[in-house]
Amino acid sequence: MALIDPSALQSIQAPAMHIPDGFLSGPVAGASFVLTAVAVTVAVRRANRTLGERSAPLMGVMAAFIFAAQMMNFPVAGGTSGHLLGGALAAILLGPWAAIVIMTAVVGVQALVFQDGGLTALGANVLNMGVVTALLGYAVYAPASHFANGRLWLRQAGAFAAAWLTVQASAGLTAFELAVSDTSPLSVVLPSMMGVHALIGIGEGLITVAALSLVATTRRDLLPTEVALSEE
């Protein structure tokens, strides 16, 4: 995106930063919608119980940052770019349920207003980039922060690992959906998706750690000192 040069428009028929319409079969798109609907329902119910009054502006700011950061594609090797997903960052700062709500809104607005990601693929895009990243990011970071026991560098290492792994999981799940949809064989699409996103995941890790460092230095009180192993 960003500077659109005509040659790029010729090679790319539709905006395809996220999964566009046409890549997924009906059953795969439908199953993804069902899974996403279940996850978002659970997230809303949990967030409903755990959200304090002060969470609303925090969640809005986090969503705004993630939307903007997703526009900021950074170059990786081989004429390819990547962008932040943000699910791990949101989950680390606000918990997995709030993160799912945030990511659903970001990916939803991208599809509905900016035609980034197909409408039929919306369930899959929210599942891959929002639900999986929030849950896995939290599942990796929570025990890491517990083990770090207050040592910031260890928590940051855990955050980097969580962020990198969420990008791998998201890429792997996307490849799986494309393969089941008969868009591309798994033996082809899985290694190439995981390979490219192994590099992009480093960017995700760096941005996540940088954002957490900024919060740690400016508003230490917002950085959970001890992340509960089970969010309730």
Next chain:
Amino acid sequence: MKLRHIGLIAGGLGIALLIAVFSPFASSHPDGLERVAEDKGFSGLADSPPYELISDYVFPWVGNDDLATVLSGIVGVLIVAMVVSGVAFLLARAGGAQRPTPGDSS
């Protein structure tokens, strides 16, 4: 306390808007999925969207491409911030209203 909140919102939104202003400097290379789709020959399967509002982060009716991208970023940041804080506010209020109800274990 309230003042710190205003600082947080202004600071956070400011950072997001600043990123949006610099979004024309984003890499225009295809991203991970686009790259794989092109290399593995399935990018042609993509269908055009059924309608276009601010398609591809280019604000319509603006001649300058960079300005169109910046505008779309600012609009997106504001929409997303309003939607999420609105939803979160309603959720927090609903949760708060439920809490005092005795015997409600759901």
